[in-house]
Every structure is written in structure tokens, then in C-alpha cells.
Amino acid sequence: xxxxxxxxxxxxxxxxxxxxxxxxxxxxxxxxxxxxxxxxxxxxxxxxxxxxxxxxxxxxxxxxxxxxxxxxxxxxxxxxxxxxxxxxxxxxxxxxxxxxxxxxxxxxxxxxxxxxxxxxxxxxxxxxxxxxxxxxxxxxxxxxxxxxxxxxxxxxxxxxxxxxxxxxxxxxxxxxxxxxxxxxxxxxxxxxxxxxxxxxxxxxxxxxxxxxxxxxxxxxxxxxxxxxxxxxxxxxxxxxxxxxxxxxxxxxxxxxxxxxxxxxxxxxxxxxxxxxxxxxxxxxxxxxxxxxxxxxxxxxxxxxxxxxxxxxxxxxxxxxxxxxxxxxxxxx
Amino acid sequence: xxxxxxxxxxxxxxxxxxxxxxxxxxxxxxxxxxxxxxxxxxxxxxxxxxxxxxxxxxxxxxxxxxxxxxxxxxxxxxxxxxxxxxxxxxxxxxxxxxxxxxxxxxxxxxxxxxxxxxxxxxxxxxxxxxxxxxxxxxxxxxxxxxxxxxxxxxxxxxxxxxxxxxxxxxxxxxxxxxxxxxxxxxxxxxxxxxxxxxxxxxxxxxxxxxxxxxxxxxxxxxxxxxxxxxxxxxxxxxxxxxxxxxxxxxxxxxxxxxxxxxxxxxxxxxxxxxxxxxxxxxxxxxxxxxxxxxx
Numbered sequence: 001x002x003x004x005x006x007x008x009x010x011x012x013x014x015x016x017x018x019x020x021x022x023x024x025x026x027x028x029x030x031x032x033x034x035x036x037x038x039x040x041x042x043x044x045x046x047x048x049x050x051x052x053x054x055x056x057x058x059x060x061x062x063x064x065x066x067x068x069x070x071x072x073x074x075x076x077x078x079x080x081x082x083x084x085x086x087x088x089x090x091x092x093x094x095x096x097x098x099x100x101x102x103x104x105x106x107x108x109x110x111x112x113x114x115x116x117x118x119x120x121x122x123x124x125x126x127x128x129x130x131x132x133x134x135x136x137x138x139x140x141x142x143x144x145x146x147x148x149x150x151x152x153x154x155x156x157x158x159x160x161x162x163x164x165x166x167x168x169x170x171x172x173x174x175x176x177x178x179x180x181x182x183x184x185x186x187x188x189x190x191x192x193x194x195x196x197x198x199x200x201x202x203x204x205x206x207x208x209x210x211x212x213x214x215x216x217x218x219x220x221x222x223x224x225x226x227x228x229x230x231x232x233x234x235x236x237x238x239x240x241x242x243x244x245x246x247x248x249x250x251x252x253x254x255x256x257x258x259x260x261x262x263x264x265x266x267x268x269x270x271x272x273x274x275x276x277x278x279x280x281x282x283x284x285x286x287x288x289x290x291x292x293x294x295x296x297x298x299x300x301x302x303x304x305x306x307x308x309x310x311x312x313x314x315x316x317x318x319x320x321x322x323x324x325x326x327x328x329x330x331x332x
Numbered sequence: 333x334x335x336x337x338x339x340x341x342x343x344x345x346x347x348x349x350x351x352x353x354x355x356x357x358x359x360x361x362x363x364x365x366x367x368x369x370x371x372x373x374x375x376x377x378x379x380x381x382x383x384x385x386x387x388x389x390x391x392x393x394x395x396x397x398x399x400x401x402x403x404x405x406x407x408x409x410x411x412x413x414x415x416x417x418x419x420x421x422x423x424x425x426x427x428x429x430x431x432x433x434x435x436x437x438x439x440x441x442x443x444x445x446x447x448x449x450x451x452x453x454x455x456x457x458x459x460x461x462x463x464x465x466x467x468x469x470x471x472x473x474x475x476x477x478x479x480x481x482x483x484x485x486x487x488x489x490x491x492x493x494x495x496x497x498x499x500x501x502x503x504x505x506x507x508x509x510x511x512x513x514x515x516x517x518x519x520x521x522x523x524x525x526x527x528x529x530x531x532x533x534x535x536x537x538x539x540x541x542x543x544x545x546x547x548x549x550x551x552x553x554x555x556x557x558x559x560x561x562x563x564x565x566x567x568x569x570x571x572x573x574x575x576x577x578x579x580x581x582x583x584x585x586x587x588x589x590x591x592x593x594x595x596x597x598x599x600x601x602x603x604x605x606x607x608x609x610x611x612x613x614x615x616x617x618x619x620x621x622x623x624x625x626x627x
Contacts, residue, residue, distance in 0.1 A: 044466040052475065166607035168558045170565055171599035174585055182588055273562055277585065288566055307469040
């Protein structure tokens with residue numbers, strides 16, 4: 001019975017008009033097209049970041065003490081390969097990309113890939129923990145608000161959502177430090193290594209996404225709960241929990257899955273500020289440092305990393321959307 | 333003849349304002365915003381001190397209601413003995429100015445791109461929408477620094493950066509509206525009688541996308557204010573000799589152990605401003621598109 005009703009959601013009939021037989025091939029072709037677009041986007045980001053970072057100033061001046069002579073500057077510039085024509089540098093950089101060879105960091109004097117991947121676990125840990133915190137709060141909050149729509153609980157959740165969406169994440173971090181590290185001294189204000197170090201940064205990073213996901217889950221559940229098949233399920237005597245779990249959540253999950261994917265991308269971006277507040281040794285802080293140090297190769301690589309993360313997450317969301325809902329076909 | 337074909341937007345707009353004001357929360361939010369704007373405009377008249385005047389004998393003074401507080405420094409002082417309240421009042425100028433200017437720039441840019449992309453279509457549409465994808469995937473912080481490095485740091489640099497990174501949402505919404513308007517009679521008939529593309533876009537399409545534009549712009553002002561504060565917090569935004577809430581927060585984080593007020597009050601102002609703008613934006617959206625959002 002449940003299977004009969006699951007796909008009952010109203011949708012535009014045009015979307016499912018595609019013949020069944022071609023669905024598999026269409027899916028593959030759709031994925032191939034999306035992949036091609038993703039590569040073009042990454043190529044553009046790589047190119048723009050290469051030229052943009054070179055507008056920000058001369059790294060040689062930062063690496064040498066102010067009293068360095070012109071000859072010393074020229075020697076360093078030559079040894080870093082920065083004296084070559086811009087086009088040569090650009091082609092060299094592009095040639096290294098497929099091999100994940102991003103050159104040598106000017107500041108750390110190590111291969112950029114090594115520096116970057118050395119910091120990756122810290123950022124992934126932070127973003128992953130934030131996602132867990134986020135789902136643990138957002139899903140119950142969204143469901144409760146939808147069920148108690150218009151009552152005090154709902155208003156409370158929605159007020160929380162509004163405040164969460166309006167508060168600058170780094171200020172949340174500062175407040176958490178103030179309360180838990182300065183006032184009660186129960187959690188460390190900064191650093192990395194133990195579970196206790198993870199708690200405040202993860203909550204800080206999660207706040208905004210909690211608001212986005214709880215709000216969306218609520219409205220999408222309210223949508224679903226008003227539909228005919230939910231009334232049918234209720235009429236045949238299914239309790240509120242059965243209605244929510246068996247019918248409501250399954251159908252409300254589609255837009256939520258999309259946004260969870262997109263939020264994962266924004267969690268990585270938000271990590272830049274959170275890592276700064278908590279001195280978290282991840283890629284976000286590395287990027288800000290690299291920008292102020294004018295460490296060209298490192299900036300280029302970390303920008304590309306963030307762009308790639310964003311693009312890959314979007315791609316996965318598109319594909320999972322198709323797999324979750326057969327009515328949606330990837331458009332080429 | 334063409335005048336009567338496009339629905340008029342003017343009457344609807346005053347109706348929208350009245351509907352927003354009927355929402356009590358939104359009316360309160362608008363009041364808060366109005367007070368903020370007044371404080372920003374009248375800053376030299378109402379600020380009790382010069383925001384940059386240092387009183388080294390009164391450094392890190394707590395707020396006035398505190399036992400060690402000083403009545404002349406209502407919200408306390410920072411590490412250089414500067415009056416926090418006065419700095420917050422002057423900081424409101426930067427926040428509101430940057431927020432509004434960035435939203436205006438991004439909105440104009442996005443509206444033009446969306447109109448052209450949706451109405452003309454073809455290869456131009458494909459190129460512009462691909463550009464939007466690149467823009468979304470690009471961390472705007474790098475763009476910020478490159479532009480700061482190129483034209484020098486300053487208030488208008490930040491406005492340019494936030495304006496040029498914020499256009500995508502506007503362009504996408506305007507484009508999708510235009511795609512559905514394009515085949516409506518008032519457009520096809522204007523075309524049939526030989527009205528130029530540019531005129532159709534300006535006279536017939538633009539007035540019809542103003543409501544969604546206003547909604548996005550309102551929400552974008554809040555986002556831009558928070559973004560400016562974030563950039564200034566990282567030291568990549570407005571130069572430090574201009575008072576900003578983000579810059580104050582960055583100072584405040586260094587003194588969390590001794591002087592909580594430096595990091596709490598500017599953040600509170602930031603949150604209150606962004607909250608009031610978001611509430612207003614939500615109300616505006618409910619009014620503009622009651623079907624989709626009144627829940």
C-alpha cells in the first residue's frame with residue numbers, strides 16, 4: 001500500500017514523458033554532460049585565479065627583508081621561476097594540474113599538494129562534525145515545527161531559524177568561546193587534537209546550516225502533509241508517527257537532500273572564518289595565510305580545491321536527485 | 333498603445349508596503365532599521381565621543397552599569413580607550429552603506445544579465461549562465477584580495493567586490509521570470525509592432541520583475557553587511573582607520589578574557605541589523621509571492 005502512494009506527489013506530467021527504455025542511457029549521457037560542464041567551470045576558476053592572484057602584488061618583496069638589494073630580488077625571482085613570461089608560467093601551471101602538481105609553495109618551500117593535503121583532514125573533520133551537529137538539530141526541529149504548525153513550538157523554532165540565519169557565524173564562535181572557554185572554562189578556546197577541541201568549532205560552523213535545513217524541511221513537510229495521499233493514509237488509520245515516517249519524510253526528503261548537499265559545500269567555505277576564530281589548522285586558515293603571504297601556487301591550489309569541492313558536491317546532488325526521484329531526468 | 337499592455341507596477345508597490353506593515357513583526361523590524369539608519373546618518377550629532385579619540389587612562393573600561401564603569405562611556409571602552417558606543421554608531425554608517433551599495437550594484441548587474449540572458453537567449457544565454465556557474469564556484473575571498481591588491485583597499489573596493497560576487501541570484505531569478513514572460517501577449521505584440529529589444533526589456537519586462545528583485549535585494553543587503561563584517565574581521569576588508577563592526581569584533585576577540593564587551597556589542601548590532609533586514613525581506617516575499625511562501 002505504501003509503495004502505491006509514495007510516488008503520488010503532484011509533479012509536472014511532462015517530466016516523466018521520456019520512454020522507460022532510454023532512461024539508463026539518458027542518465028549516463030546526462031552525467032557525462034554535467035561532468036563536462038564541471039571541468040569547464042574548474043578550468044575557468046584555475047585560469048581566473050592564476051591571473052587574479054598575480055594582481056595582488058609581488059611575493060618576492062614579502063619574502064625578502066626590506067633592505068634586500070635589487071640583485072638579490074632578481075636572484076630569488078629567477079629561482080622561483082617568477083621571471084619567466086606570464087604565458088609560460090600559465091602553461092606550466094596548466095600542465096601540472098592533471099597530475100595534481102601545483103608547484104612549490106613559496107612560503108613553506110614544499111610541494112603545494114603536500115601542504116594542502118596535510119591540512120585537509122582537519123577541515124574535513126570540522127565540516128563532517130558540523131554536518132552531524134546540523135542534522136541532529138535540524139531534522140527534529142523541522143519535523144516538530146511542521147507538526148505543531150502555527151503553535152508556540154513552531155514559532156519558537158522559526159524564531160531560532162531567523163536568528164540563526166541572521167547571526168554572523170564568527171560571532172557565534174566568539175560568544176561560545178566567551179561562555180564555555182572564558183566564563184565556565186569547560187572547553188578549550190582554540191587548538192586541535194582532542195574531541196573537546198572539536199565541539200565549539202563544529203557548533204559554530206553548523207549554526208547557519210541548521211537554520212537553512214530546518215526551515216526547508218518544515219515547509220516541505222507542510223507541503224507534503226497537505227496532500228491527498230497523506231489524508232488517505234490518515235483515513236485508513238495510520239498514526240501520526242507512521243504518517244510522518246512512512247509517507248511524509250520520504251516525500252519531503254528530495255528538496256532537503258539537495259540543500260544538504262549544497263550546505264556541505266557552504267560548510268567548507270564557512271570553514272575559512274570558523275578556522276580563523278578557533279585557530280583550527282585546516283585549509284581555510286591556510287588559504288587566508290597564503291593570500292596574505294602572496295604564496296601564488298598555494299593560493300591557486302586552495303582556490304581550486306574549494307571550487308572543486310563545490311562542483312563535485314553539486315554533481316553528486318544532481319545525480320542523487322535523479323536516482324531518488326525517477327520523475328526527474330538530467331537535462332542535457 | 334504599448335503603455336497599457338504591461339501591468340503597472342506603481343500602485344502595487346504602495347500596496348506591498350501596506351501589506352508588509354500589517355505584519356507586526358515586520359513593522360517592528362522596519363522600526364529598528366529606521367533607527368539604525370537615523371543613527372548612521374546623524375552619527376556626528378548623536379555620538380557622545382569622537383570614535384577615534386583615545387583616552388589611555390580609560391582603557392578597557394566596562395559598560396556604565398558595571399561597578400567599575402564610567403557614565404560617560406555607556407558601553408565601555410576598547411583597548412585604546414575609545415568609546416565603544418560612538419564607534420558602533422559610526423560603524424553603522426559603513427555597514428549600512430556597504431550593504432545597500434553592494435545590493436544595488438549586484439541587483440543592477442544581475443537584472444541586466446538576467447534580462448538579456450532570458451530575453452535574447454541563444455549562445456549569449458549559455459555563456460552568461462556558465463559564467464554564473466564559475467562565479468558560484470569561486471571563493472569570493474580571493475576575488476576580494478585580488479581587487480584590494482589591484483585598486484588598493486578601501487570602502488568602495490569592498491562594495492565592488494560584494495557587488496560583483498553577488499549578482500548570480502538576481503540574474504537567475506530575473507532570467508526565469510523573463511523566460512515565462514517572453515511568450516506573453518504584451519511582449520509578443522510589442523515585438524510584432526516593431527518595438528526594439530532594448531525598449532521591450534526596459535519598459536515591459538523590467539517593471540514585471542521588480543517585485544522579486546526587491547525581495548532578493550533586501551535579503552542581499554543583510555548578506556552583504558555580514559560579508560563586509562567577515563572580510564573586515566579577517567583583515568581583508570575596509571582599512572583599519574575606518575570604524576567597522578567587523579574590525580571591532582576582530583579587536584574584541586583578542587580581549588575576550590578581559591573585556592567581553594568589545595566583542596559582544598558590535599556583534600549584537602550586526603545581528604540585530606541583519607535580523608531586521610531578513611524579517612523585512614521575508615515579509616516582502618510573503619506579500620510578493622503569497623502562494624509559495626505564506627505558511
